[in-house]
Amino acid sequence: MFSLINPFNTYQTLCDSHSLPSSFHPERASSSLSHSHFMASMPETKKFAIEIFEGEDLLADSLAKYVADLSNKFTSERGAFTVCLSGGSMIEYLRKLPEPPYVDSIEWSKWQVFWLDERVVPKTHVDSNYKLALDGLLSKVSIPPNNVYAINDTLSAEGAADDYETRLRELVSKGVITLSPTSGFPKFDLILLGMGPDGHIASLFPGHPLVHENKRWVTFIKDSPKPPPERITLTFPVINSCAYAALVVTGKDEADSVHSVLGKSENPVKLPVALVSPEGELKWFLDKDSASKL
Template sequence: MALSATLSLSCTPQNRLLSVQKPPLLSATTLLVSPQDARKLLHHALRYKGVSPVGKNPKRSVGKVKASVEWEKGYKKVEVFSKEHLAVSLAYDVAELSNKFTKERGAFSVALSGGSVIKYLRKLVEPPYLDSIDWSKWHVFWVDERVVPKDHLDSNYKLANDGFLSKVPIPANNIYAIDDALPADGAADVYETNLRRLVKSNVIASSAVQFPKFDLVLLGVGPDGRVGSLFPRHYVLKENQKWVTFMKDSPKPPLERITFTLPVINSSANVAMVVTGAGKADAVYTALEKTVDQSSDKLPVQMISPEGELKWYLDKGAASKLFKY
């Protein structure tokens, strides 16, 4: 997301080797550090100015360095932060994407989910982002919604409005809530009709496979591996034609829900997985480290594989099964 360097971690029984690739015109430096220093690097702000993250405390500057983990099974964009630094870094990256797509397309389409994701957007409602982002170009959608009134405590709309949308100047006409006056099937059909209209007008881009291509989808993960309202072993996971579907038998109340289908999420230009808390550690480990047994069902989180970029924002608790010290 327009960041300028990569920090990769390779762990062996003998040592932990950190390789810092600096911006162009600077040579790469290899540093041998203790497990304690590695822990500090992983679980604090992994963005800094300076030539070395070890030794002197560097001057922090959000967005100058991207820290990612190089897994044995391949390269994945994964970052681990304290909760506060997660919010800071997520705000920076979202703002960068907003600027990018506003310049390229004249619009920035963002799909929100429920849970704790909204809480980690809190830095966007503060300077410098509040005054520097072109909020008039934002178009906001919901990955999923519960069939409840908008003022209900279970409403994803209420969660997003109270914690984020009411604090930024996005035009009301650019906020596309799911209709709470309709039954689940009707609300899903109307929402899909609206998405198709907005794709035709290029408010939302179109993917190569003719699904809407959101500029950014923000997802959380449940302890059971669910994303949005896509639950493990639920029949809606197999829906591959509709853009928006519904269920009346959610494994978790409220029972009636509307949700984007998996192909829509996977058509996105960017997906940010924002996951915090030790209760999510098993799901994160399964998604990033476990080999899928062909005889078993994949968890929904394992099925997220977008056309564009998938990036994970984890706190220490959510990443606790990945790192053993």
């Protein structure tokens, strides 16, 4: 059942996580709607939200407001905001953050910036997630350099993963990062996730043993099916301990994986993205192409 919620021009429903209404087709929604919005129930009674946008510009606006609102919430409550960035198209989706009205509403000096995963390449390399974030976001806002935690790019993949976990543990001991009382893993305020066409998130790929790593905070991969082969990544226990997670997915190439997780699929848990189930809140940001098979 759908109902029009004014003045926000959203459709809202409550449904099971793997049974979104089969009658909904985003391309058939009224062209006057900016997006469609669902609240769904994950297994273990967890809730998540889904927003479907007519285009990437509307998505970027909504994502910027979402991040800015969470930044203001956490800086007001505890004087800091811990956020994990990812690579791929994420920084492009965040392009509205360093623009008015968002840029002036955020206390950038209280941000603590981390990476969900990183390629083991020099920071100046075109494949570096750090370089991507620096060029597209960090160089445009006033986050103190000491609050930006890039990997040590002089180390091997294994060494870089060990070093990053050590630094995270030090920041937990200093109170910069909190620990989840439920899992005992670090609890980031916000993790920003993308998804590949194969359903991978971070550097956690379908069928790879790292998907099941449940002891380490940070691990490494030397045989990534997507180049470059050597990377470090946060593990699922860390990802799922966060307070808020945003999953941003666009494009027709991702539609099958989105349907596998959110549609009526018989085997949704085969994809790493289906294992994203944070202690806190999860919100999907989709464009109508990625949602076209729901």
